[in-house]
Amino acid sequence: MSPVPEIAVRAVSxxxxxGRPEEVRALRGVSVVLPPGDVVSVEGPSGCxxxxxxxxxxxxxxxxxxxxxxxxxxxxxRSERERARLRLTGVGFIFQRFYLLPTMTARENVELPMRAxxxxxxxxxxxxxxxxxxxxxxxxxxxFPHELSGGEEQRVxxxxxxxxxxxxxxxxxxxxxxxxxxxxxxxDLLLRVQAESGSTLLLVTHNPRVAARARRHLRxxxxxxVGDGPEA
Amino acid sequence: xxxxxxxxxxxxxxxxxxxxxxxxxxxLPVVLLSVGGGVSQHELAQLENSGYQLSxxxxxxxxxxxxxxxxxxxxxxxxxxxxxxVLSVAVDLxxxxxxVTPALAEGVMPGAFLATQGPTTAGLFPHPLPLGDPSDLAxxxxxxxxxxxxxxxxxxxxxxxxxxxGVGATLGLGATTNRSAATPFTVTGTFGVPAQTxxxxxxxxxxxxxxxxxxxxxxxxxxxxxxxxxxxxxxxEVALAGSAATSVAAISQVQQEVQGLAPFYxxxxxxxxxxxxxxxxxxxxxxYLALSSVSLTIxxxxxxxxxxxxxxAERRTIGIRRALGLPGRQIALGLARDGLVLAAAGGAAGTVxxxxxxxxxxxxxxxxxxxxxxxxxxxxxxxxxLLAGVLLLSLGASAVAARxxxxxxxxEALR
Numbered sequence: 001m002s003p004v005p006e007i008a009v010r011a012v013s014x015x016x017x018x019g020r021p022e023e024v025r026a027l028r029g030v031s032v033v034l035p036p037g038d039v040v041s042v043e044g045p046s047g048c049x050x051x052x053x054x055x056x057x058x059x060x061x062x063x064x065x066x067x068x069x070x071x072x073x074x075x076x077x078r079s080e081r082e083r084a085r086l087r088l089t090g091v092g093f094i095f096q097r098f099y100l101l102p103t104m105t106a107r108e109n110v111e112l113p114m115r116a117x118x119x120x121x122x123x124x125x126x127x128x129x130x131x132x133x134x135x136x137x138x139x140x141x142x143x144f145p146h147e148l149s150g151g152e153e154q155r156v157x158x159x160x161x162x163x164x165x166x167x168x169x170x171x172x173x174x175x176x177x178x179x180x181x182x183x184x185x186x187x188d189l190l191l192r193v194q195a196e197s198g199s200t201l202l203l204v205t206h207n208p209r210v211a212a213r214a215r216r217h218l219r220x221x222x223x224x225x226v227g228d229g230p231e232a
Numbered sequence: 233x234x235x236x237x238x239x240x241x242x243x244x245x246x247x248x249x250x251x252x253x254x255x256x257x258x259x260l261p262v263v264l265l266s267v268g269g270g271v272s273q274h275e276l277a278q279l280e281n282s283g284y285q286l287s288x289x290x291x292x293x294x295x296x297x298x299x300x301x302x303x304x305x306x307x308x309x310x311x312x313x314x315x316x317x318v319l320s321v322a323v324d325l326x327x328x329x330x331x332v333t334p335a336l337a338e339g340v341m342p343g344a345f346l347a348t349q350g351p352t353t354a355g356l357f358p359h360p361l362p363l364g365d366p367s368d369l370a371x372x373x374x375x376x377x378x379x380x381x382x383x384x385x386x387x388x389x390x391x392x393x394x395x396x397x398g399v400g401a402t403l404g405l406g407a408t409t410n411r412s413a414a415t416p417f418t419v420t421g422t423f424g425v426p427a428q429t430x431x432x433x434x435x436x437x438x439x440x441x442x443x444x445x446x447x448x449x450x451x452x453x454x455x456x457x458x459x460x461x462x463x464x465x466x467x468x469e470v471a472l473a474g475s476a477a478t479s480v481a482a483i484s485q486v487q488q489e490v491q492g493l494a495p496f497y498x499x500x501x502x503x504x505x506x507x508x509x510x511x512x513x514x515x516x517x518x519x520y521l522a523l524s525s526v527s528l529t530i531x532x533x534x535x536x537x538x539x540x541x542x543x544x545a546e547r548r549t550i551g552i553r554r555a556l557g558l559p560g561r562q563i564a565l566g567l568a569r570d571g572l573v574l575a576a577a578g579g580a581a582g583t584v585x586x587x588x589x590x591x592x593x594x595x596x597x598x599x600x601x602x603x604x605x606x607x608x609x610x611x612x613x614x615x616x617x618l619l620a621g622v623l624l625l626s627l628g629a630s631a632v633a634a635r636x637x638x639x640x641x642x643x644e645a646l647r
Contacts, residue, residue, distance in 0.1 A: 088557025088558070116556070116558040160556075
């Protein structure tokens with residue numbers, strides 16, 4: 001497993017202006033530290049900047065101002081190539097809409113990050129099969145995403161996120177398109193994985209039931225963190 | 233199953249269109265280069281196998297006067313095996329069946345003519361030429377044209393067949409359509425036409441003694457009073473003997489000596505003509521390549537558009553790959569692989585299509601188009617280089633698509 005870094009953002013702002021008549025300030029001077037092994041929920045109304053914060057923490061985007069620190073190093077200023085390498089080895093993403101590649105089977109989706117790292121085919125396949133077994137999808141390994149239910153798709157996405165044993169798991173509304181039973185199943189899975197691996201887990205959600213499973217709660221409003229503590 | 237294979241299969245229409253456009257773009261150069269190259273090589277081979285090494289001609293529209301005398305002088309030079317004056321004129325031919333038709337006649341010195349022709353052309357004629365006096369000097373009679381004319385004529389076999397006459401027939405030849413002014417000639421033989429009907433031998437309908445043709449067409453007459461004698465020919469071809477025929481130094485020496493005899497005419501060595509022809513072929517090939525480049529550019533622009541369209545259609549999946557941290561290089565390689573597959577398929581289709589078009593033209597075309605197509609040369613090296621160029625350019629098209637795929641923010645792509 002990748003070493004679990006301490007992740008932090010310091011005085012981070014993010015503005016969007018492309019194609020809009022007025023600049024939209026998605027984040028306004030946000031600072032937060034995520035110690036290794038933390039389980040954090042980010043809550044708040046739509047448009048408050050939750051996903052933008054997640055994107056910055058996961059190096060999908062760069063801040064307009066401020067720093068994104070991994071073990072104290074500002075990784076936001078690194079090249080896209082370096083940030084891609086960090087994403088590949090250090091971050092596991094789980095998206096609301098799963099974002100499985102429709103042209104690949106469940107196993108191939110799980111193998112994809114390992115293939116990008118150049119892992120041998122046998123090793124890839126063995127680990128993908130193990131991860132699919134962990135999420136209870138061994139019988140569906142050869143299925144394509146359109147052949148899977150929403151819950152199954154998200155379980156494949158979780159397995160994919162764990163493929164390279166990342167130190168940071170980022171889940172953006174991971175249960176947003178799932179029913180209650182599937183929501184509980186996915187959350188149980190994520191928390192079990194986090195407990196086993198010791199990775200940092202950050203859940204973006206506006207669902208109080210999901211947020212309640214976290215140990216730490218960040219509350220956001222209007223691009224700012226307005227609450228940070230153990231209470232939901 | 234790789235994403236690339238899936239991608240090509242599930243964008244079948246786009247793939248087919250891209251292959252068709254590249255195929256069309258490749259077929260044009262295949263046709264141009266194979267036919268153009270084949271015709272050029274044929275011309276060059278004809279020139280190099282002409283059988284003569286020097287050619288004398290006059291600048292502008294007028295011909296060589298005093299041809300018989302000049303030939304005699306050239307014949308006397310060292311290393312010269314034979315010199316032959318040739319005159320080409322259109323005459324009216326009055327057929328035994330009563331019709332009249334224009335025909336291109338070639339006047340030759342019967343004994344020297346075949347000695348200055350290459351084996352291919354010489355092989356088309358009977359040996360020796362059954363045209364009376366081999367030297368053509370009896371009728372010429374020192375410029376008086378008072379000697380007896382041969383009044384013999386050779387006719388191209390297809391021409392004789394078309395008009396239904398053969399050896400022994402009498403043809404009337406005249407410079408006008410006035411039958412009563414025509415001179416009767418006896419058909420004493422026929423000659424063939426080359427299988428590849430490009431070149432001078434293909435178009436001559438009749439061959440007769442030079443002096444007979446000169447007199448018939450007004451190219452032989454004594455000048456009034458002390459005026460110069462008109463004894464006209466278009467060219468004089470000179471064949472050298474033995475090793476001199478292949479010696480650059482000997483050819484150059486005889487060229488200078490002939491030039492000294494005929495200072496007002498151009499004396500060109502066949503080697504020079506071949507060099508000029510090669511230079512012309514080079515220019516022509518450059519033109520073909522320029523035209524081919526335009527065609528290929530259009531085809532590859534279409535490929536770039538198809539790949540860009542694919543990038544647009546797959547922007548989200550590309551965004552997912554980028555989000556997962558897959559190196560941009562892998563995404564670019566996937567597009568390059570797609571581009572190469574399409575370009576290779578299009579290149580192969582275009583090559584096969586181009587060869588099929590040329591073969592079809594040779595088989596089912598008519599006239600000089602079919603003849604030119606029949607001469608086409610499909611040089612594997614040229615075709616290989618063309619295909620390699622297409623593959624190389626497809627990488628450029630892929631690079632454009634890859635640049636588009638990797639541009640922009642990942643969150644935007646995921647929306």
